[in-house]
Amino acid sequence: MDLKALHRRHVLTPWLPQKALDPPLVVRGEGVWLYDQEGRAYLDLSSGLVAANLGHGHPRVVQAIAEQAATLAYAAPSLFHDKRALLAKALSDLAPWPEGARVFFTPSGAEANEDALKFVRHLTGRPKVLAAYRSFHGATHGAAALTGENRRFPAEPTIPGVVHFFAPYPYRSPFHTEDPQEEAARALDHLERVLLHEDPGRVAAIFLEPVVGSNGVIVYPKGYLEGVRAVCDRYGILLVFDEVMTGFGRVGAAFAAWRLGVVPDLITFAKGVTSAYVPLGGVLVREGLARAFDETPLPTGHTYSGHPLAVAAGLAALEAYREEGLLERAQRLEPFFREALGVLEAHPWVGEVRGLGAFYGVELVRDRRTREPLSPWHAPPSPAMAALQRALLQEGLHVLSKHNLLVVAPPLTVREEEFLEGVERLSRALARAYERVA
DSSP: OOHHHHHHHHOOOTTSOSTTOOOOOEEEEEBTEEEETTOOEEEETTHHHHTOTTOBOOHHHHHHHHHHHHHOSOOOTTSOOHHHHHHHHHHHHHSSOTTOEEEEEESSHHHHHHHHHHHHHHHHOOOEEEEESSOOOOSSHHHHHHOOSGGGGGGOSOOTTEEEEOOOOGGGOTTSOSOHHHHHHHHHHHHHHHHHHHOGGGEEEEEEOSBOOTTTOOBOOTTHHHHHHHHHHHHTOEEEEEOTTTTTTTTSSSSHHHHHTOOOSEEEEOGGGTTTSSOOEEEEEEHHHHGGGSSSOOSOOOTTTTOHHHHHHHHHHHHHHHHTTHHHHHHHHHHHHHHHHGGGGGSTTEEEEEEETTEEEEEEEEETTTTEESSOTTSSOOHHHHHHHHHHHHTTEEOEEETTEEEEOOOTTOOHHHHHHHHHHHHHHHHHHHHHHO
16 A cells, blocks of 8 residues: 555645645654654654654653553543643643642643633733734634734634734844844834834733744844843733743753743643643643632633643653753753754855754855845745755755754754764755755
């Protein structure tokens, strides 16, 4: 049976034209490696979709899923469940609030952001929320409304009350400066202006990825997130960090809130909480806010909220992160990652390599002087980008790519020699594609 043909005939693949698709058909994973049906190995340099933080096939998580499936495979969210309680306590212990937190579990990150949207409106009585243009918060209708980039377009018209603003992007400044500190100052002034035009007394929350994810892997200039926190405090606005990508060791701490030293009011999470072995997301709500639901019905719910298989996987994943020192490992290895990726900057297509922890973006340009993107953000991949995507697979490498960006985010378990091999394969793929189209 031709399984690739069967897949192409019957499965719709997200975000892509279907006709020309020809990726590997993967059937097995081990550590940082994926294997296709013919046994060929692919180094997973992006942890899937920045999700499999423990790599593939981690025995502790696999065993936990199997044991839970044999014990209790489903329990209604209205019932209490042992693994739900233990995982919620473990997550509360990781949260950045001295008072602790409560957790609402969801099936995914998109639903986590939608539910956070319901929570902030309910808690404040205010109708509006702000989110950045260069952001992705999910593809469901409410999460798409929060999303600032072009993946929100198919959901439009979206729900009302979401207003977008420009956040810092030093490499392509929307504020006409090459000084990162001036970028932060102008961005905060812009945010204040947007708020004043929308009436800050009607704004419930600001949603931000503390490090921009698939829209650039942008680390905000020092002072920006601190400034946003101060703006929120000044107007009684809640700050929500979307940590779906940045959580669970990705940036060298349990959450980016810890690494960056800025404390939000709510945190949404998914992906790394189970190393993506079972779908699970959630909203961490600081205790001072969560108490509002003690006498008032919680304004949301899901059939699979806190699914037993998922929370068992999450509990095992957190145990693995702690016991193997993986929540902090990316920060310890950051100098090594930066030095290894530095070799890519010699390639004529590489405009900038940026990031922190084990989370990096490689921005590709046609011309370093003009910074013209190798592939436009609002269109299908350019011939050059398509050639690079083919070359990556030919080199036995899986790398998340979006428009003119490559996301390098290896499993936190990656060995140094494996990372160096991945960078070497990436370098060869760039050279191969450049020779074809230059």
